[in-house]
Amino acid sequence: MLNTGSSRTRLPLPWLLSLLAAASLAGCRPEPTVEGNTPPTPPAAETPAVPTTAPATTAGTPAPPAGTVSISMSEDPYQFTPTTAMVAPGATVTWTNPTDDPHTVTSDPGTPAGGPNSDARYPDGFKQGQTYTWTVPADASAGMTWHYYCRFHGKPGDGKARGTGMAGSLTVK
Numbered sequence: 001m002l003n004t005g006s007s008r009t010r011l012p013l014p015w016l017l018s019l020l021a022a023a024s025l026a027g028c029r030p031e032p033t034v035e036g037n038t039p040p041t042p043p044a045a046e047t048p049a050v051p052t053t054a055p056a057t058t059a060g061t062p063a064p065p066a067g068t069v070s071i072s073m074s075e076d077p078y079q080f081t082p083t084t085a086m087v088a089p090g091a092t093v094t095w096t097n098p099t100d101d102p103h104t105v106t107s108d109p110g111t112p113a114g115g116p117n118s119d120a121r122y123p124d125g126f127k128q129g130q131t132y133t134w135t136v137p138a139d140a141s142a143g144m145t146w147h148y149y150c151r152f153h154g155k156p157g158d159g160k161a162r163g164t165g166m167a168g169s170l171t172v173k
């Protein structure tokens with residue numbers, strides 16, 4: 001490269017020969033080398049990939065609005081735990097029975113229609129290890145309350161208040 005430049009200004013013929021020699025070499029190497037040196041640009045293109053991850057995390061944060069509510073059952077005395085729970089419209093409520101005896105989630109008479117009721121699925125109550133799942137109506141309004149009780153270990157209320165014994169309630173928040 002240096003020889004080519006210096007010979008150009010002095011002797012035309014040697015310059016032509018050196019040019020041809022350089023061209024033959026250049027035809028094989030310099031151009032591919034130049035293209036090979038081009039890659040420094042791609043690393044800059046990889047940088048935008050990092051900011052892409054951040055927005056995805058931010059968008060995933062406000063995801064759990066409805067959520068899931070888990071209610072268990074305990075013994076001595078039998079009761080729903082928690083006894084009362086706040087639920088969001090569209091939330092999934094799951095009752096699990098870890099006790100030896102079967103239980104029911106039966107809506108109190110007088111409580112809003114469409115409330116939780118395991119009797120259709122488990123006429124004889126759901127046994128140890130079984131679960132009953134109910135979804136809060138999506139159009140349920142805040143403050144709406146369903147009272148329920150276990151037919152074997154509790155008694156229903158009057159529709160305005162929770163019953164006695166094994167009884168619970170859900171209120172829409």
Ligand SMILES: [Cu+2]
Nearest residue numbers: 103150152153
């Ligand atoms: Cu029970």
